[in-house]
Amino acid sequence: MRYFIELAYNGSAYHGWQNQPDAVSVQGTLETALFTLLQVPISVVGAGRTDAGVHATQYFAHFDAEILPDLQQLIFRLNSLLASDIVVYNLFEVHPEAHARFDAISRSYEYHIIQQKDPFFYETAHLVKNELDLDKMNLAAFSLKKHTDFKCFSKSKTDVKTYNCDIKSAIWEKQENKLVFKITADRFLRNMVRAIVGTLLEIGLGKIQVEQLEEIIKSRDRQNAGTSVPAKALFLTGIEYPKTIVEK
Structure with a gap:
């Protein structure tokens, strides 16, 4: 199943959205949190890269996973696990071919x-x-x-x-x-x-x-x-x- 995740973040402590060697990124932080909760490696694809220090009051990413039965509970658990400078607002199932980056209008x-x-x-x-x-x-x-x-x-x-x-x-x-x-x-x-x-x-x-x-x-x-x-x-x-x- 493919899911979209809507989040926001203060980018001050991060080297941008995208994963980078030896640097803390929003993408990497989110993937770690999802792995902790789902116990399977999760690859998150973002709507695009943001540079180090840039913030997002609305950001979308997608990932593939087995059926997640209780999305609201997963949102709650993610927000409990993530630092205070990242918040997850929504999590919803999308079309299997939907793409957070390429489908953005x-x-x-x-x-x-x-x-x-x-x-x-x-x-x-x-x-x-x-x-x-x-x-x-x-x-x-x-x-x-x-x-x-x-x-x-x-x-x-x-x-x-x-x-x-x-x-x-x-x-x-x-x-x-x-x-x-x-x-x-x-x-x-x-x-x-x-x-x-x-x-x-x-x-x-x-x-x-x-x-x-x-x-x-x-x-x-x-x-x-x-x-x-x-x-x-x-x-x-x-x-x-x-x-x-x-x-x-």
Whole structure:
């Protein structure tokens, strides 16, 4: 049987989602917990990798196992076993061919900015003390939707076959004492959101003009875009799937 597991995690203590040699990952931690409870090796396939320090308020993964008779009890036992920085919200049976990564229709991220020192957000938000022009940042963010090739925002060493992404929305919002960048696309390249945010911040600081963004994107050169912002303020906030994944 194939199962989807919905979870969330604070990524501060982990070297990202994906298993890595000699490093603690969310994937490895979850697989260990499932093995402890089910007493069989479980291979968990995630919706995609998140970098070290990145958080997820909604994440999905799938795994195969024999029929699990009491899913609610398994959720309870998993949460009792896992550390407080990982929580399992849901566990449900899906179509045998359903895939947590390849069946995702869209993914959404948020990046959190604070503009003054705050002891309650210093671990999960990026501090930018200088004044930012939010109107220019939003004008530039909106223009991202006109483009599809985002090689200029991609990590240099990557094995992807295409740099094309369909950005569905991108906007900066004021939320009390934070600025939050929200972006949704069908897929994202490695380091893409952090590079976009770094570039938009340079526009907000007046170091880059809004009109230059199009030139940067067309250049397909990572060196022309802004510096990647720290991972600690990035959140994967949503993954959308077709309803057909639960149909047998």
